[in-house]
Amino acid sequence: MPRLDVEKTLEELTLGEKVALTAGIDFWHTAAVHRLNIPSLRMSDGPNGVRGTRFFNGVPAACLPCATALGATWNTDLLHEVGRLMGDESIAKGAHVVLGPTINIQRSPLGGRGFESFSEDGVLSGTLAGYFSKGIQEKGVAATLKHFVCNDQEHERLAVDSIITERALRENYLLPFQLALRICRTACVMTAYNKVNGTHVSENKRIITDILREEWGWDGLVMSDWFGTYSTSDAIAAGLDVEMPGKTRWRGTALAHAVSSNKVPEFVLDERVRNVLNLVNWVDPLGIPENAPEKALNRAQDQALLRRAAAESVVLMKNEENLLPLKKDKSIAVIGPNAKLAAYCGGGSASLDAYYTVTPFDGVSSKSTGDVHFAQGVYSYQDLPLLGPLLKTADGKPGFSFKVYNEHPSEPNRNLVDELHLVSSSGFLMDYVHPKIHSLTYYVDMEGHFTPDADGIYDFGVTVVGTGRLYLDDDLVVDNTQNQRQGSAFFGNATVEERGSKTLQAGHTYKVLFQFGTAPTSDLDTRGIVSFGPGGFRFGASRRISQEDLITEAVALASSTDQVVVFAGLTSEWETEGHDRKHMDLPPGSDELITRVLAANPNAIIVLQSGTPVTMPWAAKAKALVHAWFGGNEAGNGIADILYGDVNPSAKLPLSFPVRLQDNPSFLNFRSERGRVLYGEDIYVGYRYYEKVERPPLFPFGHGLSYTTFSRSELELATVPEKLHYEEAGEPVTVSLSVANTGPVAGAETVQLWVAPPATGVNRPVRELKGFVKVFLDPGEKKRVQIVVEKKLATSWFDEQRGKWASEKGVYEVQVTGTGGEVLTSEFRVERTRYWLGL
Numbered sequence: 001m002p003r004l005d006v007e008k009t010l011e012e013l014t015l016g017e018k019v020a021l022t023a024g025i026d027f028w029h030t031a032a033v034h035r036l037n038i039p040s041l042r043m044s045d046g047p048n049g050v051r052g053t054r055f056f057n058g059v060p061a062a063c064l065p066c067a068t069a070l071g072a073t074w075n076t077d078l079l080h081e082v083g084r085l086m087g088d089e090s091i092a093k094g095a096h097v098v099l100g101p102t103i104n105i106q107r108s109p110l111g112g113r114g115f116e117s118f119s120e121d122g123v124l125s126g127t128l129a130g131y132f133s134k135g136i137q138e139k140g141v142a143a144t145l146k147h148f149v150c151n152d153q154e155h156e157r158l159a160v161d162s163i164i165t166e167r168a169l170r171e172n173y174l175l176p177f178q179l180a181l182r183i184c185r186t187a188c189v190m191t192a193y194n195k196v197n198g199t200h201v202s203e204n205k206r207i208i209t210d211i212l213r214e215e216w217g218w219d220g221l222v223m224s225d226w227f228g229t230y231s232t233s234d235a236i237a238a239g240l241d242v243e244m245p246g247k248t249r250w251r252g253t254a255l256a257h258a259v260s261s262n263k264v265p266e267f268v269l270d271e272r273v274r275n276v277l278n279l280v281n282w283v284d285p286l287g288i289p290e291n292a293p294e295k296a297l298n299r300a301q302d303q304a305l306l307r308r309a310a311a312e313s314v315v316l317m318k319n320e321e322n323l324l325p326l327k328k329d330k331s332i333a334v335i336g337p338n339a340k341l342a343a344y345c346g347g348g349s350a351s352l353d354a355y356y357t358v359t360p361f362d363g364v365s366s367k368s369t370g371d372v373h374f375a376q377g378v379y380s381y382q383d384l385p386l387l388g389p390l391l392k393t394a395d396g397k398p399g400f401s402f403k404v405y406n407e408h409p410s411e412p413n414r415n416l417v418d419e420l421h422l423v424s425s426s427g428f429l430m431d432y433v434h435p436k437i438h439s440l441t442y443y444v445d446m447e448g449h450f451t452p453d454a455d456g457i458y459d460f461g462v463t464v465v466g467t468g469r470l471y472l473d474d475d476l477v478v479d480n481t482q483n484q485r486q487g488s489a490f491f492g493n494a495t496v497e498e499r500g501s502k503t504l505q506a507g508h509t510y511k512v513l514f515q516f517g518t519a520p521t522s523d524l525d526t527r528g529i530v531s532f533g534p535g536g537f538r539f540g541a542s543r544r545i546s547q548e549d550l551i552t553e554a555v556a557l558a559s560s561t562d563q564v565v566v567f568a569g570l571t572s573e574w575e576t577e578g579h580d581r582k583h584m585d586l587p588p589g590s591d592e593l594i595t596r597v598l599a600a601n602p603n604a605i606i607v608l609q610s611g612t613p614v615t616m617p618w619a620a621k622a623k624a625l626v627h628a629w630f631g632g633n634e635a636g637n638g639i640a641d642i643l644y645g646d647v648n649p650s651a652k653l654p655l656s657f658p659v660r661l662q663d664n665p666s667f668l669n670f671r672s673e674r675g676r677v678l679y680g681e682d683i684y685v686g687y688r689y690y691e692k693v694e695r696p697p698l699f700p701f702g703h704g705l706s707y708t709t710f711s712r713s714e715l716e717l718a719t720v721p722e723k724l725h726y727e728e729a730g731e732p733v734t735v736s737l738s739v740a741n742t743g744p745v746a747g748a749e750t751v752q753l754w755v756a757p758p759a760t761g762v763n764r765p766v767r768e769l770k771g772f773v774k775v776f777l778d779p780g781e782k783k784r785v786q787i788v789v790e791k792k793l794a795t796s797w798f799d800e801q802r803g804k805w806a807s808e809k810g811v812y813e814v815q816v817t818g819t820g821g822e823v824l825t826s827e828f829r830v831e832r833t834r835y836w837l838g839l
C-alpha cells in the first residue's frame with residue numbers, strides 16, 4: 001500500500017503547500033506537509049560516497065574510488081556491488097536520495113570534475129552508471145543521474161552556453177543518460193547548471209520534457225543543481241520539479257503569484273507536485289524517519305569490497321622486462337609526493353571525510369617484508385599543508401578552538417555563539433547552521449599552539465571564501481582581506497592562497513590565531529561561479545625546504561636501492577569542482593623528480609594518481625608505469641595489491657591519455673568565452689577523434705596490461721530477421737567468442753566489441769564501442785563469452801534533418817579486442833534503412 005494516494009493528496013493540498021513542495025527547505029531536505037502525511041526527504045552527495053548533511057565537521061563515510069577509477073574496471077558486476085554499498089551508506093546517513101552518479105563527458109583532460117564521471121565514451125559510461133544506479137536503487141534509495149546535460153567544464157559553469165549540434169548532443173552527451181536509464185530507471189535526474197544552445201537546462205523544455213520525459217518515457221523527479229534554478233515560470237513550465245537547495249529563491253511567493261495570475265496554470269504546478277509525491281511513495285519502504293541521525297557504518301565487508309574495487313581500477317600502463325610485480329622480501333625505496341599522502345578523492349561536492357585512508361606508503365609497508373626506505377623528492381600540494389593537525393589546544397589536545405561570533409573582532413564584548421574543537425584547518429561552512437547565527441555574515445576566531453620541531457623559515461598560507469588574518473604571537477603574518485585574487489579552492493569561490501613567513505625556533509611554542517570573516521566580508525567577484533552561503537577557510541604552513549636538496553636525496557636513495565617506486569600525481573586541490581585545470585602537467589617539480597630518478601635507476605616503477613590524464617614527458621624512459629586514480633579509502637592497499645602481484649591488474653583506460661594537451665580535440669574550445677563554449681570537435685570526442693585523424697595518443701582508450709596473457713578465438717555472430725516496422729530496429733546482434741588465459745596467473749580479461757559503419761556519405765567515427773564483458777579466468781582456463789547489442793544501438797547515428805536516429809542499410813564490421821593488439825573481425829548486414837526515436 002503506497003503511503004500517499006497521489007491524486008487524492010493533490011486535491012487536498014492548498015496552493016501554498018503545493019508551492020512549498022517544489023523547493024528545498026535547506027541544503028539537503030525537501031519540504032514536508034505533515035497534515036497530509038508528506039514527510040521531508042533527505043538528499044546527499046554523491047558520486048563516490050554518501051557524505052550526509054554536513055560538509056563541515058560531518059560524520060565520516062565510505063569513500064569509493066572516483067568514477068574514472070570505477071570506469072577503468074569495466075566491470076558491471078562490481079559497479080552493481082558498489083552501488084549497493086552506496087545504498088547502505090545512504091541509509092546510514094538517513095538519506096532517501098543519493099545525488100549521483102555523475103555522467104558528464106570528459107571533453108577535455110582539464111575538466112575539473114572529469115574524475116567524477118566514468119568515461120569519455122557514452123556506452124561505457126552509461127552502462128556502468130546503469131549498474132551503479134541499479135545497486136543503489138535495489139536498497140530502496142533513489143539514485144540521481146547528473147548533470148543533465150553538457151556540464152562538461154567548470155569555467156563559468158552557471159553562465160556558460162554549451163553550443164552543440166543536435167548530433168553530438170545525442171551521440172555523445174545524452175547517450176550515457178539514455179543508456180543508463182535503459183538499465184535502471186533512476187528515480188531522479190539533476191539538471192546541469194549551464195545553458196544548452198541558448199537556454200539553461202533547468203528551464204529547457206526540449207531537454208527536460210520533450211526528450212527525457214516524452215521521448216524516453218521516464219517519469220521520475222527532476223531537481224535543479226544547487227542554485228541552478230534561474231526562473232519561476234519558465235522552469236516550472238519546462239518541467240523542473242524541485243528547486244534545490246532551500247531556502248527558495250524562485251518559488252515561494254513568486255510561484256504562488258505566478259499561479260494566481262495564471263502565468264503558470266495550476267495543472268502544470270500539479271504535474272511538478274505529482275512527481276514529488278511519487279518520489280515520497282517510491283522511497284517510503286526505506287522507513288527512514290525525518291531528520292534521521294547520521295551514522296558511520298565502516299563494516300569489514302565494505303572495507304574488503306572497497307579494497308577490491310581500488311585494486312581492480314589500477315591500470316598497468318607499461319611493464320617492460322616484467323619489472324612488476326615487486327618482490328615482497330626485497331628492500332624497497334618509496335619516493336615521491338603522493339607516497340605519504342592519501343589522494344583518495346577529487347575535490348568539491350564529491351569530497352567527503354573518509355572513515356579512514358591508506359596512503360601508498362602504508363599499503364607498501366604493510367606488504368613488504370624487506371626494509372622500506374622513504375624520500376619525499378618533491379611536494380605536490382598547491383596550497384601549503386594544513387596547519388590544524390600540527391596545533392594543540394590550550395589543554396593539550398591536537399587541533400584548535402573554533403569560536404563563532406556575530407560581531408566583528410573589533411567590537412568590544414562580543415557574545416560567543418558557538419565553540420567547537422577542530423583538527424582540520426580547512427572548513428567549508430555551506431551547511432553549518434546554528435540557531436544564534438541570523439545572517440550569512442559572522443566571524444570565527446581559531447586559536448591553537450604550534451611547536452615546530454626544526455629551526456627555520458616557515459611559510460604560512462591563508463585561502464578564504466571570506467576574509468582571513470593569521471597571527472603568530474600577535475604578529476600579523478598573513479593578511480587576506482584586501483586586494484583578493486580569485487583562486488580555485490572551495491568550488492572556485494576562494495581566493496588564491498596568500499602567504500607570509502616567519503623564522504621560528506625548534507621547541508618554542510607559538511600562539512596561532514586565525515581570524516575569519518564569512519563570505520559577505522569579501523568583495524571578490526564570483527560571477528559565473530556558484531556561491532555557497534557563508535564560505536570557507538583554509539590555513540596551512542610548512543618549513544621552507546630546498547626542492548633541490550629533496551630531489552638530490554631521493555636520487556641518492558634511488559641509485560642505492562634495487563626496487564624503487566615513485567608515487568606522484570594530483571590531489572583534490574588540483575582536480576576539483578568549480579575550477580578546470582590550467583594545464584595537463586603534474587605539479588611543479590614532479591616531472592623533474594621522475595626524470596632524475598629514472599636516470600639514476602632506469603628500473604624505477606612510476607605510479608601516478610590522477611582522475612584525468614596528465615602529461616608524462618618521461619614516459620618513453622619509464623619501463624614500468626601504473627595509473628592509480630583517486631582510489632577511495634583503500635587506495636594505498638589497492639595499489640600495493642597490484643604492485644606486489646596479489647591482484648593481477650585487469651583495468652583498462654576509460655579515457656584517452658593524449659601526448660600533449662594541444663592534441664586533444666577540444667583544445668581550441670574549452671572554456672567560456674563571452675558566455676559560450678563551442679563544442680567544435682562535434683562527435684569526435686576522445687578516441688573517436690584520435691582514431692579518425694590517426695594521431696595516436698600516449699595511451700589509448702581501452703589500454704591496460706596484465707601479468708598474464710589471453711587469447712581470443714572462435715568468434716561467432718548471430719542476427720535475427722529484421723522487423724518491418726521502422727521504429728523497431730532493436731533486434732539483437734549476438735557476438736560470442738572463446739577467451740582463454742594463456743599465461744601463468746589467474747586474471748581478468750575485458751572483451752570490447754566495436755562496430756565500424758559502412759561508408760554511406762555521412763562522416764562517422766572509424767569505429768565505436770558498442771559493448772563489453774569482463775571475464776575472470778584461471779591459468780589455462782577457457783570460457784565462452786557473449787555480448788548482445790540491439791541492432792539499432794550498434795548501427796545508428798543521429799540524423800538532424802529527420803530529427804531521428806538512422807540505422808542505415810549496409811554491412812557493418814564487428815571488431816573484438818582485448819588485452820594485446822589482436823583483433824577478431826566479423827560482419828553483419830542491415831537490410832533496410834530505418835529511423836527511430838526513444839530510449
Ligand code: BGC
Binds near residue numbers: 099225226349530
Ligand atoms: C554540484 C552537484 C551536487 C550539489 C550538492 C553542486 O555544486 O554540482 O553535483 O550534488 O552541489 O552538493
